[in-house]
Amino acid sequence: MSSKHILDWDVNKKHFLLVRDFYERYRGEMNLVLLTGDATLDSKIAEKMTHRPGLALTGFTDVYSNRRIQVLGSTEWAYLESLGPEGRKLVFAKLARFPTPLWVLTHSLPPHEELLAMCEQYGIPLLRTKLGTQEFVTLAHRILAEWFAPYSDIHASLVDVYGVGMLYVGDSNIGKSECVLDLVERGHRLVADDSVRVRRIGDAVIGSCNSIVEHHMEIRGIGVIDIPRLFGIHAVRRVKKIELIVELQFWSPDASYERTGLDEKFANVLGVDVPKVVIPVSPGKNITVISEVMAMNQLMKLNGVNVAQEFNARIIQAMHDKGRRSPESELGSAFGRTDELYE
Amino acid sequence: MVKRVLPVTNRLGIHARPAGMIVDITTHAKSDVQIHYGDLRANAKSILNVMMLAAEPGSEVTFVIEGEDEERVADELQKLFENRFNED
Incomplete structure (x- = not known):
């Protein structure tokens, strides 16, 4: 039963990113200009990679990652320029047969008529960015990796204790929220209480709060409270890497608990092994100080000291x-x- | 009361891991359990007490157990020592 809290999370995945969402969210940061009609923004990006269609432009389409964002940099643009209008017409007539989610021109390059015509005809959005190709690709990969990252919404609480992301799991009414409140009162930072969105990005597991609940908490007997308004803005943060899982269990005389600290346990979260400790809880037992000690001990381990x-x-x-x-x-x-x- | 003399035959002696195994038995026992080693006496339910003895390989420790489950606890401890704390 104990490990089910941790291992039985339903893993979800987003299937597409609407170009409209991408454009509206990042138009400022990436200096994006929409060159096609507004309706083309309803196109969907379903792959988390970009593609530079150099070979496809030359006519080789046996292998063509057309489902990815197509990025035209100065190399591709110069090649298209060299073809002249007739040559470009032929190229885009061939490429029009392949469905693409989005075309992007970097370095604020002016679009060729033939590309624009293809995009308008098939409802494909064409964006122009001031960024260089590498800059755009790097940023786009980061954005897409985060968007398409596998995620779970889990019943848990996440607090930053001395910079260590501690995820509390355990049965309802074992006292997770009370422990979190105690930690916040001692100057630690709440990320999310009761429901945590967990994503895997690279080899890291990242937790964040729900955008509606944000940093509200429910304390039985009081009701809903607003942490940053009660304790100040320093009492919260929105995102934190999960570095230690604390599983709270009702203390049982028959169970065995870790005594030496020599055997480290891990929980597999979205395919990543995260250190885990099981802490027995009995009524009235204060786990706040224990939490702080665990965080400090974890910091020591991260610094290469294993006491x-x-x-x-x-x-x-x-x-x-x-x-x-x-x-x-x-x-x-x-x-x-x-x-x-x-x- | 049960007194059980047990030889330490594992390769590293009673270091942290064997000590953890000993207290795992003793803390689940209803009896009081003392561990004697030379002139030193320790509460066998405390892992730091047990480790403090630093009972080395080739030495002997004596458990003094008193309570309703003393025989069972003595047998479990004996088995643990005989199995060399599953070390090898």
């Missing part, structure tokens, strides 16, 4: 030294030097 391993090495060294020590020094090490009392 559990160091401590174990110390014990093994002590056993090893025993054979070579007199009983007096053993006594000294066990009880501390008494002269320290008089310093």
